[in-house]
Amino acid sequence: MKVLLIPDKFKGSVTADGVVKALSQGILKSEPKAEIFKVMASDGGDGFLDAVQNYISLERVEVETIDPLGRPIKAYYLYNTINSTAYVELAKASGIELLSTAELNVMETSTIGTGIQIEDAIMRGAKNIIIGLGGSATNDGGTGIAQALGYRFLDAKGNELAPKGKNLSLISKISKKENPIWKGVSFTAVNDVTNPLFGKEGAAYVYAKQKGADGIQIETLDKGLRNLARTVKNEMGVDHAELPGTGAAGGTAYGLKTFFNAEFISGIEFLFKLAGIPQLLKETPVDYIITGEGKIDEQTLHGKLIKGVMDIGLQYQIPVIAVCGKLDVAADELKKKGLKEVLEIMDTSQPMQYSMDNAAKLIEKTIYNYFEQQKPA
Template structure:
């Protein structure tokens, strides 16, 4: 039996590598001689640097920057000086996990810390920069990134605006970057797999900002702000990117990267698949099952996250998919359309959620073993 293991992390519980290890133990307990091809993957969100680092020899660059609330932090990005390529994970400076629950507020957070990282990479000679999106604490449409690279924003009275989510609706004038005039040949790539537009019912604010601390009124305000920004950008810059699939990624940071830095959007899943050589594996080896998974499967999963990409991969090669998760909140019929075989929830409903989180590794191992054992009986 041959297995391809391509799970995401179980957020707050296990890293992708730990999930792979647990799945591997479960498979080995039933098929001791099974061949397992293990892929450390990311859809561009949290874990992007770990995935890239796993497949490429790159220098780790430490940088002083700011967290989503403007506090000083030290974080990292990856650099290849020979090819002048840099890899940045937005969540490292602008991520939700940098904030305590009570600090989450997309009206006050900014991506300026990620912008500082981008600027530092440019100053170190990077000419091609890949930015993994996802896990953001922000809904500022990338204004913070733009501000760190020299853009500024003013209200109708000429007052300089802080680049935070709550100020988007106040923008009247966009002042261009002097810094970027010296770096006209930069290649910027926004790496992510969601297909959300900038605003509207499936946009950045309505789909993602609640988990970042926004209440109903905040969400409405943020969405109106994103619409206002789009109109202002069209008027001031002649650019119209709000409806491009994926522009709503990372609180609209993808939109900001495209608008202010002329970024191209690329699929995070496909990017990692190419690094890992997955297509070569699938073309040269008969794979019996692809096993993927993440902590919670919800509507966001269907909008282009890692599992969606893995399921599409399995469907194209006609390989059955096993999806393991802590909990699933998605209608099974929707997942069937993605080409999966079975979704396995590891949670023990008789115990508190904390039990499943604390014991996720063992529960994954047991769940995989049980599923494969039942497959043998069929």
């Protein structure tokens, strides 16, 4: 039996590497001769640079920048001197994990810190900027990154606005430097969601709540994103608001596409190429692909890592099994989309914290039991 493992982390419990180890142990306990291949995956969010570093030897560059609320921090990116490519993880300077629960305030947060990192990379000589999106604490439509690289956002009176969620509704004019430093630089957004910029499936309505927004603020942010798109269309003559994926990271994907003509690539597609998986699947008859994450919910169907793995399974006609800590969507719905099986590890006889504390053991036990049940009686 040949198995390809592509799990994400179980947030707050087990790293992606830990999930791989637990799955491997469970499979080998049931099938000692199983051949296991692995991809250290990331959907472009936090963990993106760790995943990249598994496959390429890169220089780590630390930068003095700011966090989502504008406080000084140090954050790093990875740089390949051979092909002048910088790998930037949005979450390192603009991530939700940089803030405490009490500090979450999506009206005030900005991606400008990530922009400072990108500026540093370009000044270093980068000609290709690859940005892993996800895990953001922001809903600024990418205006923070844009401002750091030479754009200015003005209100109706010509006053410059800080690139924050609360100011999106005030943007009336957009200007940029004549010879910006990013001229001639290519941008790629590694992005595993399919949400548009605004609307009920957009950045604010789907993601802003987890970043601290209440109902009124979500409505305000959505109106702000609509205003940004309208102003961009009037001022710049482009309209990417309904492009799938532009809602990623509080609309950062939209900003990267609009202001820097970024190419979109899914995280799973990006890492598959990096790890040489297409070649492996062409040459090796893999029996199962196993993926997983801490919680599988409606967002999973909007293009997170598991959705990308499901698509790969369908493409190569390989059954995909998903393991999760908590299943918050109908298993039948996931199976209709292409999953062979969904395995929930949670021990319902114990408090939730027990399952989080013992996730690795439960993952191992769950996958072992699954393959034992597949054996003929």
